[in-house]
Amino acid sequence: MHVLVVEDEAKMAALLARALTEEGHTVVVLDEGRDVLPAAEASEFDVIVLDVMLPGLDGFGVCAALRHHQVWTPVLMLTARGAVDDRVHGLDTGADDYLTKPFQLAEMFARLRALARRGPIPRPPQLRVGDLHLDPAAHRVWRGDTEISLSNKEFAVLETLMRRPGMVHTRAQILQRCWDLAFEARSNVVDVYMRYLRDKIDRPFGVTSLETIRGAGYRLREDGGRDGVSG
Known part of the structure; x- marks a missing residue:
């Protein structure tokens, strides 16, 4: 693998570079966030x-900048032990996995191999479809410049x-995906929430x-919406 550390x-960087090199990988080491992009x-x-x-620019800012510029290289984020908020924030800004310090090198190698097998799959931290914009971390939705208030379940469905x-x-x-097992498959709750969403985003x-696909289910148009009120 070609790995950017x-x-x-300095001591941690040297340790990681040496260990990865001994495993047969090529390594580039940087010590400032601004140089990563x-x-x-x-x-x-x-x-x-x-x-x-x-x-300067911390790991969260680096990851957000990479994803903003459509760089989808898998990112393994290193965080302090017990820093749950850091791990959550890192994943929300576009990281693919994390390790808490201190860690075993064998585990890092295994996680890196798994990420490399996945490859650079687009996983933007924010979703845009046409002029619909959804921010999962901030739990906010806009159509164009207009913010739309959604309930938790409406947000999950969208x-x-x-x-x-x-x-x-x-x-x-x-x-x-959006409800627990208490809801049976024959429940019409999905149809109800689709109506709620149409009343708010369309x-x-x-x-x-x-769009309702008769006999199949629902889909969101790839262009985010066309002229004409939905039914």
């Missing part, structure tokens, strides 16, 4: 090992659809984005 602690755009890395605590625009989701699939804007 971003770590400002230019390096990642200039060279094709298989994985990035990214420490959270960096001078996020499910926005993660795979153009794909038909069955009612059972939506139930499985009708006020005179567009149709949520």
